[in-house]
Amino acid sequence: MANKPRVKLPKSAKAGEIVQIKTLASHDMETGNRKDKKGNKIPRLILNKFSCSFKGEELFGATMHPSVSANPYIAFSITAKESGTYDFTWTDDNGEVTKVSQDMSVS
Amino acid sequence: VNIARAASNQAITQDDLLKFNSVGQVTLLNFTDIHAQLMPLYFREPSVNLGVGEVYGLPPHLTGKEFLKKFDLMAGTADAYAFSSVDFSHLAGEYGRIGGLAHMATLIKAIRAQREPNTLLIDCGDTWQGSYTSLATRGEDMVDAMNALGVDVMVPHWEFTYGAERVQELISKLNFPFLAGNVIDNQWQEKVFDSTAHFERGGVKVAVIGQAFPYTPVANPRYMIPDWSFGIRDEMVQASVDKARAEGAELVVLASHNGFDVDRKLASRVNGIDVILTGHTHDAIPGIIEVGNTLLVATGSHGKFLGRLDLDVQNGKVKNYNYKLMPIFSDVIKPDAEIQAVVDAIRAPHQKIIGEKLGTTESLLYRRGNFNGTFDDLICNAIIEERETQISLSPGFRWGASLIPGQDITMDDIYTQTAITYPNVYRSEMTGETIKLILEDVADNLFNPDPYYQQGGDMVRVGGMGYRIDIQKSIGSRISEMTLLSTGEAIDASKKYTVGGWASVNEGTEGPPIYDLLADHIRKKKVIDVQPNTNIKVVGA
Amino acid sequence: SPEAAAEALAKLSGGAAAATSDKITISLPEIAENGATVPVGITVDSPMTAASYVKQIHVFAEGNPSPETITFNLTPTGTADVNTRIRLSKTQNVLVAAVMNDGSVLTNKKEVKVTIGGCGG
Ligand SMILES: [Mn+2]
Ligand SMILES: [Mn+2]
Structure with missing residues (x-):
C-alpha cells in the first residue's frame, strides 16, 4: 500500500463502554473491469480482507469484493474490556499484508 | 419612494404591513433564498407548479386563481400581486417593485423595537449568490450585508458554489452561526459544521437546528466541495432534536434548505420539531402549514417577503401562534438609512458595469x-x-x-x-x-x-x-x-x-x-x- | 442483477426464504452524490451476547456486474453497527442480509438513485 492505513480508536475507555473504531486504508481497489488507454484489461488488485484482533483473537473482520470503493473505509464497534493492543490487518490479492496496531487503556 | 402610485390603487402603508397581534414570548423573523438581491425588483411567482402523488393540489402546488381562492385573496389586490402570477404585468405597473434589503430592514427594525428581547432573525440560505456584486466579491458583499442586518443564524446551499475554501473564509467573517448538520466529511464520515445554535428569547430556551440543501453535490458542481457529503439524513436530524431537548430546549426550530415537500415529509418522520422554516423551493405561502405538531413556514424568495411567527411556548410546547408573511412593497416602505448605506457602498464601485x-x-x-x-x-x-x-x-x-x-x-x-x-x-x-x-x-x-x-x-x-x-x-x-x-x-x-x-x-x-x-x-x-x-x-x- | 443477488442470498439461508426485517436499518443516500463512493451504514437490532448475536452482514448491489460487495464478520462485542463505502454503477437496490448465530437470516433493502445531476432551486 502507498500509505499506511489509518485507524481511529480512543486512547482510553471505561470497562463495558461501547467504542467505535474507524479504519481508512489507502488503495485504488482496481476492479479488473477497467481497460487502459491501449485497450488492455487492467488486472484486478484489491484489498480483499480486513481483520481486527485483540490478543490474538479476531473481534471483527470483512471480506471485500471489487465493489468496495477505493481507499476502503470500514467502521464498527466493540465493547471495551481490558487494556491492550488492537491489531488491524489488510490483505491484498497478492497475499501482501499491511498491519497497524494501536493501544487502548481500559479503566 | 413612490407612495403616491401604490396609494392611488389601494391605501397600503408601512403601518399596514407591520400590523400584527403579538402572541407569546418568541418572535421568529424569517426570510430565505434572497439570492443576493439587495435592490427592489419585480418577481413573478409561478403560474405552473405541479405536485404529484400525495402533494397533488396542496400548497405550494397551487397557482394563479386557485392559489387566490385557497388563501382568500382578491384578484387585483396588492396581495394578489405579491403572491401570484395573475395579471402580473399590469399589477407590477400599479404596485411597483418589491423587496430591497434596506426596505426589509425597516420592517425588521420596527418589529425588533417593539419586541427586542423576543426576536430571532433566521436566514434559510441561498443568500450569497445571484447578483453581479456577489459574484465579483465571491459572496463577501452579502456577508457584510447580513452582518449589518443582524441575522442570528443561517443555513447554506448556493453558498457552496464558491468552493470549500472560500466558504470557510466567509464563515470566519460571519457574526453569527452557519449551520449545516447534514454535511459530513468524505474520509471519516464526521460532521463538518455545527448542527445546532442555542438562544434564549423571552425567557424561552430556543434551539435552532440547521439543514443545508441535501443534494448540493448532485445539483451543483461536486468538484467545488470534493471532501463533503450531504443528504437528508433524517436520523441525524432526529438525533440533533433529541440532544437539544435533553439539553433543555423548550422550542426546537429547524432552519431548513431541504425544499418544501421534503420538509413536509421530514416533519412526519422526525419527532419533536416545533417549527420548520423552509427554503430552497422558493414558495411563498401566506399561511402556516401544519404537519402533526410541526408548523411549516415558507417565505418565498428574492427578498420579496419577511415572515413573522409569534409563538407562545408553555412547558416545552407551542400553545398558540400567530403568523404573517409580509410582502416588502418598496414603494410604501421608507428604506432604512443604515442598510441603504451598506447596499450603496457595495454597489457603487460596480455601478458603471451593472x-x-x-x-x-x-x-x-x-x-x-x-x-x-x-x-x-x-x-x-x-x-x-x-x-x-x-x-x-x-x-x-x-x-x-x-x-x-x-x-x-x-x-x-x-x-x-x-x-x-x-x-x-x-x-x-x-x-x-x-x-x-x-x-x-x-x-x-x-x-x-x-x-x-x-x-x-x-x-x-x-x-x-x-x-x-x-x-x-x-x-x-x-x-x-x-x-x-x-x-x-x-x-x-x-x-x-x-x-x-x-x-x-x-x-x-x-x-x-x-x-x-x-x-x-x-x-x-x-x-x-x-x-x-x-x-x-x-x-x- | 437482482437474480444473481437473490441466488447469493438463497445460498446463505440454505434455500429457505429469508425474512424481510425492520430489525435491519440501512442508511444510504436516496440519491448518490458519486456512484464511485456511496456511504452505507447498517445496524441490526441484536443484544450481541454470546447467546444471541449477528455473525455476518452481507451487502449485495443488485445492479453491479457482480452483486457481492462486502461481508462483515462479527463476534459478540459492541453493537451490530457497521459502515463502509461502496461502488454503485447505476440506480439499483442495495440488499442487506444478516446471518444470526443460530443460522437464521434476515434481510432488508433500500433503493439508491444514481443520477446525471445539474440544475437546482
Ligand atoms: Mn434558492
Ligand atoms: Mn437552494
Missing part, C-alpha cells in the same frame, strides 16, 4: 415555473444564435428577477439570471437518446412522487426543440414526441445534434460565460420580444 443599458423588452420576461419561462427562452435563443447550435439547454433554476414590458434590460438584470461560478456555455454533439436521458433525469428530480428524491429545481429549459411530458409516468417513460423545431422532424435516438448549454456540473467545461454571451446578444437585438413557449405539451397535471 448600470449599462443593453436594450429594452417589449414583453414580460420571467423564469419561475415548472417549464420554460420567457427569460429562459431568451437565453435559449441566444445560445442557439451565438453558438450556432440546433438545440439549447438551460437549467431550471428558480432564481432570477422578472422584467415587465417596456423595461430597460441592464447588465444588473443579466446577472440576476446568470450569476454563477460555473457559467461556461458549452457546445457539443449529443444523440437524441442522450437528450432524452437528460430530460428524463431532470423530470424525475421534479416529479418523483417521493419528495426525498426531488431536488427542488424546475424542468431543464429547451430551445430549438419541443416535447411531450406525462408527469404521472415513471423515469424513462415521461418524455415523448421530441421534435426538432427547425425541421419539424422527430428527434432520432441514434442521430447526433449540436447542443449548447450552460451551468454544466462537470469540471473543465469550456465556452464563453453565459452572462457575456447573453449581454452581447441583447446589445445586438436592442429590442426583445419573447412570446410564451408552446412547444412543450404537459399531460397528467
